[in-house]
């Protein structure tokens with residue numbers, strides 16, 4: 001594991017040894033110099049694969065701006081996390097991204113970008129989760145380019161994103177809303193359909209979401225001048241998802257080939273391919289190959305005997321992922337709120353059916369109990385020794401999850417709140433995690 005400063009000589013060494021990079025490659029220090037100051041506080045894996053991963057992540061806004069300047073259609077997709085972008089990438093010269101990803105900007109820029117202050121000024125205060133940074137980003141125009149089209153899911157989605165998106169309309173943005181309904185239980189005798197990830201939904205709900213997605217398909221066709229190739233788009237989505245599943249599998253075994261921070265960033269690629277589908281596949285292949293080589297060489301990136309942690313919810317401060325390892329844990333599984341963006345899409349049904357089922361598999365549109373059931377199953381499958389529930393400040397969905405998760409049978413559960421910068425609460429987080437890891441070790 002390297003600090004940012006240590007990556008400087010490491011980068012020079014790799015270049016001298018003939019490292020080939022994508023056009024968006026380069027030393028990590030330049031991102032820090034451009035304002036991503038949190039990089040100073042993180043510890044990174046030392047592989048070329050990790051370097052490529054970070055460069056892909058941290059060049060996204062520049063690549064989007066270049067694509068827009070080149071005349072590509074830029075679609076801002078909001079809230080569904082992983083479904084509409086699959087459709088968008090079925091079009092030529094079109095890119096989808098999630099403005100919701102501004103969630104991480106206050107962390108990465110250590111509040112230096114002013115997004116939260118701008119959101120405050122627009123009435124989106126800290127009573128909302130960090131997604132309010134999205135509003136600040138739109139107002140400042142300083143991060144991602146202005147999308148040519150915005151598509152946002154509403155319905156059984158959280159109040160936070162809905163409030164922020166509605167405020168965006170007040171700022172003059174036109175949004176295509178689509179309805180993502182609550183995944184209710186089937187009534188007695190009602191026909192159900194299987195969902196990716198193992199759940200079920202009433203067929204009537206699937207048909208409803210199909211109709212909503214068909215309207216989006218028409219809209220995309222109209223704006224792009226041609227229809228998305230959804231069969232091909234689903235095949236590409238599954239190519240990404242199968243690689244993520246492989247990466248997860250490699251890191252859930254006896255060896256620990258990749259640190260938690262890089263694993264979280266890799267999973268984030270699932271939702272919209274970091275605005276470059278081909279690059280995402282290439283970076284995932286590099287990560288997988290690095291993990292395979294390390295496992296074959298019995299080389300662990302971190303202590304393989306550390307407490308096996310299953311992590312729930314993304315962390316607003318990426319430094320929390322480093323903290324797991326500093327305290328004697330290792331990430332063996334996670335649910336970052338978008339398992340439906342990683343589960344394979346079915347290929348034996350029409351494309352819109354496959355996508356509708358995936359949208360309905362979103363853990364955030366079903367009951368907290370269903371979400372917890374799947375978390376319990378996944379955590380047991382990867383032989384987790386402790387489950388960490390990372391609470392998100394201001395998020396409207398957390399209280400009910402906490403109650404349900406606390407009932408998880410057989411596994412210690414620890415709940416911590418992770419703000420956009422953990423520095424002020426680090427001692428309290430440390431105490432809680434250390435206690436949980438100690439309990440887990442005592443159960444061995």
Ligand code: SF4
Nearest residue numbers: 129131158160395396
């Ligand atoms: S973190 Fe929770 S409350 Fe915030 S946008 Fe995501 S789902 Fe909504």
